[in-house]
Amino acid sequence: MNSMRFWKILPVIGILMFFCGCSLFKTKINLKEYVTYSCKGINGYTSMEVRLDTEGIRTDYGEKIDEKKAEAFNKLIESMSISVSKQDGLCNGDEITIRVDFDEMLCDEAGINFTETETEVIVEGLEEGELLDLFKDVVVTVKGTAPLAEASIENKSTNEYIKGLTFTLDKTTGFNAGETLTVSCNADVEAAKESGYVILSTTHSYKTDGMDTYVQNAGELETGELSEVVLEAENTVISETEGSQMRMLYKVTGSSNYLFQYNKEWIDSIELYEMKLLTISDITQVQQSGASYNKLYVIFKAYVTNADHGSDGYFCFEYNNLIKKADGTLVIRHDNQNMRYLCDDDYNELMEKVRLACGGNYDEKEVDISIVQNN
Numbered sequence: 079m080n081s082m083r084f085w086k087i088l089p090v091i092g093i094l095m096f097f098c099g100c101s102l103f104k105t106k107i108n109l110k111e112y113v114t115y116s117c118k119g120i121n122g123y124t125s126m127e128v129r130l131d132t133e134g135i136r137t138d139y140g141e142k143i144d145e146k147k148a149e150a151f152n153k154l155i156e157s158m159s160i161s162v163s164k165q166d167g168l169c170n171g172d173e174i175t176i177r178v179d180f181d182e183m184l185c186d187e188a189g190i191n192f193t194e195t196e197t198e199v200i201v202e203g204l205e206e207g208e209l210l211d212l213f214k215d216v217v218v219t220v221k222g223t224a225p226l227a228e229a230s231i232e233n234k235s236t237n238e239y240i241k242g243l244t245f246t247l248d249k250t251t252g253f254n255a256g257e258t259l260t261v262s263c264n265a266d267v268e269a270a271k272e273s274g275y276v277i278l279s280t281t282h283s284y285k286t287d288g289m290d291t292y293v294q295n296a297g298e299l300e301t302g303e304l305s306e307v308v309l310e311a312e313n314t315v316i317s318e319t320e321g322s323q324m325r326m327l328y329k330v331t332g333s334s335n336y337l338f339q340y341n342k343e344w345i346d347s348i349e350l351y352e353m354k355l356l357t358i359s360d361i362t363q364v365q366q367s368g369a370s371y372n373k374l375y376v377i378f379k380a381y382v383t384n385a386d387h388g389s390d391g392y393f394c395f396e397y398n399n400l401i402k403k404a405d406g407t408l409v410i411r412h413d414n415q416n417m418r419y420l421c422d423d424d425y426n427e428l429m430e431k432v433r434l435a436c437g438g439n440y441d442e443k444e445v446d447i448s449i450v451q452n453n
Contacts, residue, residue: 105142107135109178110194113160117168120276121204124168128176130160143188150187157181172201210237210275212263213282216245223401224255224291226364226371229284231261239273252361255289255404292371293400293408296355296445299374303408308350308450311376311395314415316345319382326382330391331423340385348380351392351425353445358438369438370398374410374445379425392428395419 112131117124132155143151163175176197185192215235220227228251235241248260263280270277293299319326326343327336356373363369376395381388395418401409412418420435422428 104189104191105139106191106193107139108194109192110197113176113178113197115176115197115199117199117201117204119204120207120209120271122167122169123207123209123276123278124201124204125166126162126164126168126174126199126201128160128162128165130158130178132156132158139190147188150184151190154181154184154188154190157184168201168204170202170204174199174201205271207271207274207276210239210270210277212240212243212265212277212280213245213261215240216261216282218247218259218261218284220286220289223371224257224286224289225252225361226292227251227253227286227289229253229259229286239270239275253286255286255291257286259284259286288404290401290403292357293355293374293402294357294372296443296449298402299355299400299408299445300449301406301408303410305450307397307410307412308376310412311393311415311419312348312350312378314395314419315348315378315380315393318416319343319345319380326391326421327384327387327389330382330421331389336384336387339387343382343384346381346383346388348378350376350447350450351379352377353447353450355443355445356436356440357443359441360439363438367438372400373398373436373440374400375432377428389423391421391423392425393419393421394428394432396432 109130112134113128114131115126115128117126119125136152136155140148140151158178158180161177161179163177164172168174176199178192178195180192215233215237217232217234218229219232220229222228229247229249231245231247233241233243233245244264246262246264248262249257253259261282261284263282265277265280267277267280318324320343324343325337325341327339328334352375354375354377356375358364358369358371361371364371374397376397378393378395380391380393382391383389395415397410397412397418399411403409420428420431422431
């Protein structure tokens with residue numbers, strides 16, 4: 079009976095000896111010895127920092143590995159990573175598991191047997207403190223039109239600690255609509271802990287949404303508002319010419335001969351000839367001398383005639399400080415149209431007059447007149 083039982087358990091013993099033998103010939107490495115962690119700070123607002131010293135493993139065991147297994151060993155070290163069951167918002171008493179992960183196939187190839195692959199940690203020793211939001215009662219106010227708008231800060235906090243802090247903006251002007259401004263505080267995070275306060279951040283972002291902005295690109299002019307202004311300017315040329323007191327042929331050509339001719343003139347034909355958008359080259363000119371941030375030139379070509387004679391004439395209307403409202407509406411000040419234009423019978427001479435009257439240095443862009451003709 080005993081002999082029969084022996085033969086029954088012999089295969090089991092063989093299997094156990096095989097696996098034990100495999101482990102016996104592997105290099106054992108206790109991973110717990112290479113895992114370090116730290117957790118300091120305020121209860122409820124702390125993060126755990128963890129580190130796996132893979133270079134330490136390589137240094138301690140690299141020379142002990144058979145040359146044939148060295149490549150697998152190095153790949154194994156590179157495959158290792160570390161994970162934490164909970165890393166942020168830690169409180170005293172939290173039970174944390176730190177686990178080392180690795181490629182098990184490479185482990186076998188390298189002849190390595192990792193032990194203590196998990197480390198259990200109980201969080202303790204965290205200090206108590208009050209979470210302090212530095213920016214809760216800090217108000218950022220933006221006034222004006224971008225990019226000339228101005229931003230300011232007001233600290234309305236009633237907390238004595240916050241009242242003594244200084245808040246600054248990375249930009250107080252020169253920003254565009256939708257740009258993010260950064261508010262910084264000079265608070266000392268470590269010193270605040272001594273006063274029992276927890277400060278999570280000393281910077282805060284403020285998005286400048288909902289701002290009006292000066293028109294800077296021709297694409298911003300594709301609106302019905304521009305078509306209305308252009309039509310009004312065209313009608314101004316017609317009405318100014320038809321007025322019996324204007325003497326438009328004299329005004330266009332500069333020839334006094336037309337002063338002695340029949341005083342009945344009209345526009346025989348008129349077309350939108352060209353449009354130009356100008357933006358200031360140096361923004362300080364606007365701030366220091368009050369120059370316009372932008373200008374729009376709307377230029378017509380017309381044929382002015384009376385009963386006996388006629389001449390081509392070019393009419394350039396100027397509009398200043400075009401604004402795109404936050405809702406997308408285009409604002410063009412277009413009152414006193416009869417005082418907004420210069421004219422000449424020569425296009426180049428007209429534009430020279432316009433540039434001399436312009437004031438300031440501007441970057442000039444052509445505007446596709448079809449945006450008006452298609453509206």
